[in-house]
Amino acid sequence: MTGTTGNLLLDALSVETRTTILSLCRQIELPVRTLLHEQGETPAYVYFLCSGIASVVVTMAEGGSAEVGLIGREGLVGAMQLLGSTPTPSQTFLQMEGVTLRMRRDDLKTLFVTSTELRNRILEFIQQQSVTLEQIAACNKLHEAEERLARWLLMSRDRADNDTMTMTQEFMADMLGTRRTTVTLVASSLQQRGLISYRRGKVTIVSRHDLEKAACDCYRVCHEALTALYK
Ligand SMILES: [Zn+2]
Known part of the structure; x- marks a missing residue:
């Protein structure tokens, strides 16, 4: 494989650099909930997402959890681990199934050191993540x-590139670090006002414009950081 991949970071690279990376990658299709990186472990592999969404989630010792990052086609899972060996408190898994290009972290680390072009792209992505x-x-x-919830649905939509997404209310509660009953109330309110529809584990954004108005300003900040990457 030497052409474009669907991963925006790889596709923004020169053909030469991309070809080198692709020669070291294996394309694999992964189902929803696949654990890509475990909490506290130095991962053997990194993953460039060509479709799907990965969630970066911190789970506390007492059991509560909350999402602290989302990664889609704009980047890769494992970029932070190129910078140093400090164990991460988060785990990363697929919240939406997808096609990924898997590569050994050591191979990418070598290219990260030797290729200025690749390093600059990855550092830009890490800044956006931060x-x-x-x-x-x-x-x-x-x-x-x-x-x-409005902010999170819009951020997921930006990466899924689709207004309809499969997700349970329990999952949404875990991502937002809130109770399921709270998510039920809030999702019902958004649905009654015609912003989303929720049926059989699928959420559809009916009015993106109105959902943006319902979201906090955090969506704008995160969206601008995302769109600044490959404009
Ligand atoms: Zn906010």
């Missing part, structure tokens, strides 16, 4: 469940 993480950290503490 901006998103900072914003979500404050959002999870300061904003109400409805505006957070």
